[in-house]
Amino acid sequence: MDQLIFLGTGDSMGVPRVYCTCPVCQEARSGGRNRRLRSSALLRTAEGELLLDCGPDWVEQMEGLGQRTLTRVLVTHPHHDHIAGLPEWFDACRWTRSRGTVFAPGIVFETIRRQYPWLEKKLAFVPNDGGMEFGGWQITPWEVCHGKNGYSFAYRFVKNGYAWAYCPDAIHLTEKQKKPLHGLNMLVLGTNFYKEEARVESRSVYDMKEALELLAEAKPQRVYFTHMSHGVDIDAGYPLPEHVTLASRELTVSLRTGE
Numbered sequence: 001m002d003q004l005i006f007l008g009t010g011d012s013m014g015v016p017r018v019y020c021t022c023p024v025c026q027e028a029r030s031g032g033r034n035r036r037l038r039s040s041a042l043l044r045t046a047e048g049e050l051l052l053d054c055g056p057d058w059v060e061q062m063e064g065l066g067q068r069t070l071t072r073v074l075v076t077h078p079h080h081d082h083i084a085g086l087p088e089w090f091d092a093c094r095w096t097r098s099r100g101t102v103f104a105p106g107i108v109f110e111t112i113r114r115q116y117p118w119l120e121k122k123l124a125f126v127p128n129d130g131g132m133e134f135g136g137w138q139i140t141p142w143e144v145c146h147g148k149n150g151y152s153f154a155y156r157f158v159k160n161g162y163a164w165a166y167c168p169d170a171i172h173l174t175e176k177q178k179k180p181l182h183g184l185n186m187l188v189l190g191t192n193f194y195k196e197e198a199r200v201e202s203r204s205v206y207d208m209k210e211a212l213e214l215l216a217e218a219k220p221q222r223v224y225f226t227h228m229s230h231g232v233d234i235d236a237g238y239p240l241p242e243h244v245t246l247a248s249r250e251l252t253v254s255l256r257t258g259e
C-alpha cells in the first residue's frame with residue numbers, strides 16, 4: 001500500500017530555534033518530541049518515491065530514513081526552507097554519477113534557477129503546471145496565498161478514488177483556492193501556531209484556530225498539521241477534533257487506495 005512518511009514537520013526555522021530557550025525549544029534540544037526538522041514528506045509507491053520539498057534538513061532526513069539515493073522531488077515553492085536541500089542533492093548526484101528530476105510549476109523554477117544556477121547539470125527541471133502522474137497518482141498543483149511571503153503551491157493527489165492534498169505553507173485562501181480542498185480523504189496542512197498573535201500583515205501561514213474554520217468548510221476526513229513552529233507543544237493537548245493529528249517525524253500514513 002502507498003505510504004506518506006513525514007520527514008519534517010517544522011516551520012522555516014525548525015525546532016529548536018537556534019536563538020531560543022523557551023520550554024518547547026529546550027525540550028526539543030534534549031531530544032524530546034518537539035524536535036522538528038523543516039517540513040518535507042516522502043510519498044512511497046510501488047513505482048518508487050517522490051519527495052515533497054527538499055529543505056535544509058534533507059541530509060539528516062535521508063540519514064534518518066537510511067535512504068542512500070533519491071530520484072524525484074516535487075517542490076511547493078522556492079523558499080529556503082523548502083528548497084535548500086537541492087544543492088546537497090546535486091552534490092550527491094555528482095559523486096554518484098546519477099541524475100534526478102525536480103517537478104514544480106514553471107514560475108518556481110525561475111527562482112530556483114536564479115538561486116542555484118548550476119543544478120540543471122545534474123537535475124532535470126520538469127514543469128508540472130498542467131498536472132503530472134506518478135505511481136498511479138494524478139497530481140495537480142494549484143496556487144495558494146502565502147500571505148506576506150507571496151505565493152506557494154499546494155498539490156492534490158488522486159488515485160483509485162482516494163484523494164489527498166499537501167498544503168504546507170498557506171494562509172487566507174480565496175474561495176477559488178479552497179475548492180481543491182473539498183472532497184478529500186486526507187489533508188496535510190501547515191499551521192505555525194495554535195493561535196498566532198503576530199499582526200495579520202506580517203503572517204504567512206495559518207494557525208490551528210483558523211485552520212479549524214477552513215476544515216469546517218472543506219470537511220476532509222483526516223487531517224495532519226505540519227510546518228509547526230516552537231509555538232506548538234506537541235504534548236499540549238490542544239482542543240482539536242478527533243480526526244486532526246499533529247504530525248511528527250517519521251509518522252507513516254497508509255494511503256488507502258484499495259490496491
Ligand SMILES: Nc1ccn([C@@H]2O[C@H](COP(=O)(O)O)[C@@H](O)[C@H]2O)c(=O)n1
Pocket residue numbers: 011012013078079080081149169204205
Ligand atoms: N523571498 C523569500 C522570502 C522568504 N524566504 C524564506 O522562506 C521562509 C519563510 O517562512 P514561512 O514561515 O513564511 O514559510 C524563511 O526561511 C525565509 O528565509 C525565502 O527563501 N525567499
